[in-house]
Amino acid sequence: MCFIRKIIVFFCMINSLRADTVEDFYKYVTEEFKNIQSYQVPTDNKNVFTTCDSKIRHYGHFDFIIVGAGSAGAVLANRLSEIKDWKILILEAGGDLTKFSDVPGFNNYLQQTDMNWGYMTSSQKTCCQGMENNQCVYPRGKVIGGTSTLNGGVYARGTPEDYAEWVNLGNPGWSYEECLPYFKKSEFVALKNYDKPYHGTSGVLYVNQTSPPSAIAEAFLNANLEKGLSEIDYNGKQQLGVSRIQFNIKDNLHQNSAHAFLNPIRNTRKNLKLILNAAVNKLLMNGNKVKGVTFVKDGVLYKAKASKEVILSAGSINTPQLLLLSGIGPANDLIKLGIPVQNNLPAVGKHLQDHPLFVNMYFRTNVSAPNHTLQDNLERYRHGMTPLTNGAGLEQLAFLNFQNEKNPKAEIEMITFAPPFSVPGDLKAAYNFQEKFRKVYEKYNTMTDISIIISLMKPKSEGSVTLRTNSILDFPSININYFTDPNNEDLETMYQGIKYALSLEQTAAFKHIGAHYIGEQPGCEHLISRDREYWYCALRHMTSTEYHPSSTTKMGPSPTDSVVDRNGLVHNMRNLRIVDAGIIPTITRGHLNAAIYMIAEKISDAIKKIHQKL
Numbered sequence: 183m184c185f186i187r188k189i190i191v192f193f194c195m196i197n198s199l200r201a202d203t204v205e206d207f208y209k210y211v212t213e214e215f216k217n218i219q220s221y222q223v224p225t226d227n228k229n230v231f232t233t234c235d236s237k238i239r240h241y242g243h244f245d246f247i248i249v250g251a252g253s254a255g256a257v258l259a260n261r262l263s264e265i266k267d268w269k270i271l272i273l274e275a276g277g278d279l280t281k282f283s284d285v286p287g288f289n290n291y292l293q294q295t296d297m298n299w300g301y302m303t304s305s306q307k308t309c310c311q312g313m314e315n316n317q318c319v320y321p322r323g324k325v326i327g328g329t330s331t332l333n334g335g336v337y338a339r340g341t342p343e344d345y346a347e348w349v350n351l352g353n354p355g356w357s358y359e360e361c362l363p364y365f366k367k368s369e370f371v372a373l374k375n376y377d378k379p380y381h382g383t384s385g386v387l388y389v390n391q392t393s394p395p396s397a398i399a400e401a402f403l404n405a406n407l408e409k410g411l412s413e414i415d416y417n418g419k420q421q422l423g424v425s426r427i428q429f430n431i432k433d434n435l436h437q438n439s440a441h442a443f444l445n446p447i448r449n450t451r452k453n454l455k456l457i458l459n460a461a462v463n464k465l466l467m468n469g470n471k472v473k474g475v476t477f478v479k480d481g482v483l484y485k486a487k488a489s490k491e492v493i494l495s496a497g498s499i500n501t502p503q504l505l506l507l508s509g510i511g512p513a514n515d516l517i518k519l520g521i522p523v524q525n526n527l528p529a530v531g532k533h534l535q536d537h538p539l540f541v542n543m544y545f546r547t548n549v550s551a552p553n554h555t556l557q558d559n560l561e562r563y564r565h566g567m568t569p570l571t572n573g574a575g576l577e578q579l580a581f582l583n584f585q586n587e588k589n590p591k592a593e594i595e596m597i598t599f600a601p602p603f604s605v606p607g608d609l610k611a612a613y614n615f616q617e618k619f620r621k622v623y624e625k626y627n628t629m630t631d632i633s634i635i636i637s638l639m640k641p642k643s644e645g646s647v648t649l650r651t652n653s654i655l656d657f658p659s660i661n662i663n664y665f666t667d668p669n670n671e672d673l674e675t676m677y678q679g680i681k682y683a684l685s686l687e688q689t690a691a692f693k694h695i696g697a698h699y700i701g702e703q704p705g706c707e708h709l710i711s712r713d714r715e716y717w718y719c720a721l722r723h724m725t726s727t728e729y730h731p732s733s734t735t736k737m738g739p740s741p742t743d744s745v746v747d748r749n750g751l752v753h754n755m756r757n758l759r760i761v762d763a764g765i766i767p768t769i770t771r772g773h774l775n776a777a778i779y780m781i782a783e784k785i786s787d788a789i790k791k792i793h794q795k796l
């Protein structure tokens with residue numbers, strides 16, 4: 183087993199090197215699709231953490247060790263290695279990018295590859311009822327770039343109020359005003375129209391829109407304009423409104439954190455050591471002082487020491503898992519699993535927040551998108567044209583509020599696709615649907631139908647990440663726990679969103695293309711009237727997620743209900759910091775990646791300040 187893995191990696195490299203002409207590219211892509219079809223998502227982490235023997239080799243001494251080269255880890259590695267006399271080691275459990283993973287439109291297929299850890303949620307009672315065993319899929323990146331390699335590339339920061347909430351929860355320094363310079367620091371804005379004061383013009387992270395627009399997505403834009411929304415730069419002074427999506431895309435490539443922050447420096451900075459296929463299985467501790475890590479690479483166990491800090495950027499699922507396995511977490515839970523308690527921190531793995539996403543809202547139109555072959559689309563892609571330049575096939579979004587508030591903030595986000603992406607290619611793989619739910623999707627037509635996916639921006643429900651066993655070979659248990667708030671406010675806000683989406687039928691833009699709702703909501707047929715109760719039922723069945731887990735190691739002043747301080751240092755520990763989505767104190771009304779880059783930029787500066795390097 184230790185041997186086979188290297189051979190597979192080698193073949194993948196040969197394949198992607200061949201893709202020079204469109205024909206070669208087409209052959210390569212078709213081959214990848216074949217692998218994807220036959221791919222079996224793992225059900226545990228044996229392939230990552232199994233060692234061939236128990237001998238520990240010494241890997242060396244560093245100033246900083248960063249665990250995970252995902253969204254946050256890549257930024258940290260870049261910024262910390264600017265200091266020439268710091269030696270930095272960054273360990274990434276997954277492998278490298280491919281030409282396939284570079285195509286924004288293919289990102290969802292990466293879930294059916296080794297680039298995904300392969301998690302599912304635990305069996306749910308209040309959501310995921312349309313899925314096999316009531317489990318939703320929960321992809322996480324296991325690849326350089328982490329989940330930013332798997333993601334849709336949507337760039338959306340949220341609102342100033344989100345960051346004001348962080349401050350109100352006891353985290354001074356995190357107001358939007360204070361974060362804005364760090365959003366701008368990363369950014370290279372390539373948009374045609376945008377709010378100037380809010381964007382950066384000299385960073386490495388490209389923000390751009392794609393073209394040409396699709397007729398179907400334009401109908402969504404126009405319908406929303408008729409409803410009174412404005413077309414806006416949603417990362418500018420106003421978030422409520424409608425817009426073509428702002429993507430992280432550069433030279434047609436899905437610009438994940440590896441492309442933006444690591445590839446430009448990984449071979450030139452001598453003080454930075456990046457190791458792929460290297461999975462950290464333990465923190466080395468002396469009392470509450472962290473000294474280093476052990477990690478598994480190709481079946482061999484290594485030990486590396488950090489004189490200054492170990493920084494966990496393993497993401498909002500794997501970071502709490504590593505903490506818990508190291509005895510840092512709720513004492514009662516640890517004792518039950520026979521894990522010696524190092525540091526009783528009750529909030530580790532708790533407070534999981536995410537954006538629920540309703541995925542079964544389809545409108546049939548009387549227009550059909552041009553039926554391009556895959557070969558045509560690859561040709562178009564090479565010329566920088568949609569649809570494959572659209573991350574996950576997404577094209578337009580709207581942020582909405584339904585209250586007549588004085589200072590309204592987004593309650594709901596709606597997103598629509600460009601054909602042919604409105605119906606996922608492999609329904610079982612995409613959503614783990616039960617048979618009768620899959621059947622409904624088979625009626626939807628990806629060339630003619632508008633799909634509107636609806637997401638809740640500020641959920642009240644919280645879930646958790648816990649251990650199932652005391653072994654790192656087992657997946658953690660992920661309980662998303664949607665729609666469990668006592669007054670059903672989460673369901674009700676989503677219901678308001680559904681009513682709004684249905685009301686788009688009345689607009690001239692929708693009427694012009696004959697767009698009418700054709701959804702069916704299996705499991706809810708018994709509810710005769712199509713009102714609140716019916717839609718609540720539909721929401722419990724057909725809600726997946728925007729895949730934005732956060733707050734599982736959240737930032738705050740007190741060790742009783744938070745895990746790290748305002749600079750990411752773990753409470754009551756020395757030399758241990760966390761920088762990833764887990765430390766978000768409360769989820770933003772946006773997509774998370776932009777916030778994570780900002781957090782990593784800001785904490786990099788904090789680290790430099792502590793060591794008088796800034």
Ligand SMILES: Cc1cc2nc3c(=O)[nH]c(=O)nc-3n(C[C@H](O)[C@H](O)[C@H](O)COP(=O)(O)OP(=O)(O)OC[C@H]3O[C@@H](n4cnc5c(N)ncnc54)[C@H](O)[C@@H]3O)c2cc1C
Binds near residue numbers: 329332460
């Ligand atoms: C399908 C999908 C679509 C999404 N779309 C968007 C979008 O369009 N816009 C947006 O803003 N957000 C999107 N997101 C969410 C966003 O990408 C994530 O929130 C973000 O990438 C998380 O960053 P992170 O740094 O916290 O963790 P990650 O990026 O997940 O990084 C963690 C890294 O640590 C590595 N790692 C984990 N454990 C270990 C270990 N033990 N040893 C070594 N390495 C380890 C992992 O392999 C990974 O590379 C999407 C997510 C998914 C799954």
Ligand SMILES: *[C@@H]1O[C@H](CO)[C@@H](O)[C@H](O)[C@H]1NC(C)=O
Binds near residue numbers: 372391392393433566
């Ligand atoms: C931004 O996107 C537009 C339209 O897709 C494209 O023409 C332009 O070259 C892009 N800009 C940059 C700097 O990549």
Ligand SMILES: *[C@@H]1O[C@H](CO)[C@@H](O)[C@H](O)[C@H]1NC(C)=O
Binds near residue numbers: 553555629
């Ligand atoms: C698009 O064309 C392909 C053949 O090129 C055909 O198999 C497919 O059914 C067509 N799709 C639609 C929606 O018309």
Ligand SMILES: *[C@@H]1O[C@H](CO)[C@@H](O)[C@H](O)[C@H]1NC(C)=O
Binds near residue numbers: 548549693694695696
């Ligand atoms: C689509 O339907 C609308 C409303 O019935 C009609 O006005 C329009 O001409 C139709 N368009 C096509 C292409 O059939």
